[in-house]
Amino acid sequence: MIEKKSNRPQNIKSTGMRLLRMSMKYKFRLFAACVCMAISSAATVRGTYYLKPMVDDYFVPLIGQSGIDTGLLTTIGAFLRGEESPLWGAVKLMLLMAIAYTISMIAALIEEQLMVSIGNKMLLDLRKELYSRILRQPLSAVESKPAGALMSSFTNDMDGLGNMLRRSLPYMVNGTVTCVAIFITMLRVHVWLALVTLFTVLMIIPILNWLAKKSMKHTAKSQVSLMELNSIAGEYLQSQEFIRISGMENQVYEKYADSNKKLFENTFSAGVFSNGIFSVTNGINQLGYAIVLMAGATMALMGAAQIGTVALIAQYYSQFYKPLTDMTKQISNILSALAGAERIFNVMDVPLEEDDGKRILDLASAKGQIVMENITFGYNHDKEVLKGVNLDIHSGEKVAVLGTTGAGKTTLISLLNRLYEIWDGTLKFDGIPMKDINKKSLRRAIVTVSQDTHLFTGTVADNLRFGKSDATDDELWEAARLVGADFFISHLPKGMETMVCEGSDNLSQGERQLLSITRAAVANAPVLILDEATSSIDTYTEKKINEALDMLMKGRTVLVIAHRLTTVQNADKIVVMDKGRIVEMGSSAELIQKKGYYYRLINA
Incomplete structure (x- = not known):
């Protein structure tokens, strides 16, 4: 019989705090990962900011001018002679932008490796602790749980938790830091365009949330269907001799086929909503981008914003939207992983077998009465x-x-x-x-x-x-x-x-x-x-x-x-x-x- 398992944690706060306490064993790596995360976000925001002076100070003044030599050799020659070139300032800003993005990339790589290391070590500790506690629990407590449920704690639940620690959680934290940093910078650059961007994002969030919930619901159903299919396949593969002697091949096949069809239907539904997140959000993203550009262009024509400001806000919008979409996709994974962690902790928290005995038998002299x-x-x-x-x-x-x-x-x-x-x-x-x-x-x-x-x-x-x-x-x-x-x-x-x-x-x-x-x-x-x-x-x-x-x-x-x-x-x-x-x-x-x-x- 398949044990029905909830894909939502019953107590997010206590489960999350317990995982946080476990991570404190690696607090120095965690601190280093947070520092790298902050550096990566700051460098990304700063690198993008160079777009504004590049447009306003160097490209816009060139509009309508003629006779300007923009050749590469001319620009390099002017630089070597110490002379000013119309494009040399833009080149310097591009170099600064490249340096900032390189710093962001390196910091992100280090942060990713640190989080993978922390996640793997936490799983190593958790697997050891889980198995150790099961070995020391009363036999009645261990036998009361289906063997499949215990195995699921070591496999599916651990895998889900590992993906959360190594991928989903860093995405959420990094995305949050990046979005906050970008929005603060947008407010400093242009308050009204920043608010327009926020408005378009607030329109998107309910749609993303609805799609994520639907995807999570059908994903949970597909996981249960997969467990049922594996159980049926395992039982029947181990009983081939009996099935053939009994002439039950057709009945067994029909039951397997029905379970397989159910898995297909649930997996298909999960895929529709999961893929829908990308398709729908991509379309909404383009619409939001157009709204921001239209608002920016209108303000530029009215003299309320510079062209470089509009270009910068539009770029920030794209950078703001991507982590937001990534975070939405990870919500269901995190909730599923926390539910798995909760099941693991429920197994671990069973009281250990008591042993008040102090006498140690001497086997050499023991009689066996x-x-x-x-x-x-x-x-x-x-x-x-x-x-x-x-x-x-x-x-x-x-x-x-x-x-x-x-x-x-x-x-x-x-x-x-x-x-x-x-x-x-x-x-x-x-x-x-x-x-x-x-x-x-x-x-x-x-x-x-x-x-x-x-x-x-x-x-x-x-x-x-x-x-x-x-x-x-x-x-x-x-x-x-x-x-x-x-x-x-x-x-x-x-x-x-x-x-x-x-x-x-x-x-x-x-x-x-x-x-x-x-x-x-x-x-x-x-x-x-x-x-x-x-x-x-x-x-x-x-x-x-x-x-x-x-x-x-x-x-x-x-x-x-x-x-x-x-x-x-x-x-x-x-x-x-x-x-x-x-x-x-x-x-x-x-x-x-x-x-x-x-x-x-x-x-x-």
């Missing part, structure tokens, strides 16, 4: 999953937990690792209340092998070191030999340095399971949990896996969670669960004699 006393727990406060569970697991004992789907087996394991906190009762490890034990220390004492092997992109050695990050190569090979995985690892193309990744087909399911068991051997924890460890492999491979597990289980406390009775026949104790309660407990022979729940399970 587990006691559960009257445990009550639920994922939601309105529904209990475990109800009054009592269980005593002795050191070195093999305990099998059986039950139908939803009986509470997996929940029981999650509580042992303190992935969730119990509502009531007491959990103990080697006689110590688990709430008093540091969570990392406790989790190092318990290792889990499940049918979901969780291999990550990296080498075989990298994956095995998830069991013990500082394990040496010798320790890895020793663990592999212990469980009989050394033969197949040594025959991989690069042995321990062979690359593997989740979902790759360079390893069979049995080999992946062996790596998972080897990883558990590397961890060398006193408590081993086998969660459905052999439920998805063939009989021959299961035999090899069981041999590896037999070696791994020696000298450890073992809990086996499985639906398959063949994996629990030799357990010291069998715990049968139903609807969150322990309904039977004992050895296989004892429970068969009772002819109760376990007896019915094995004879079903």
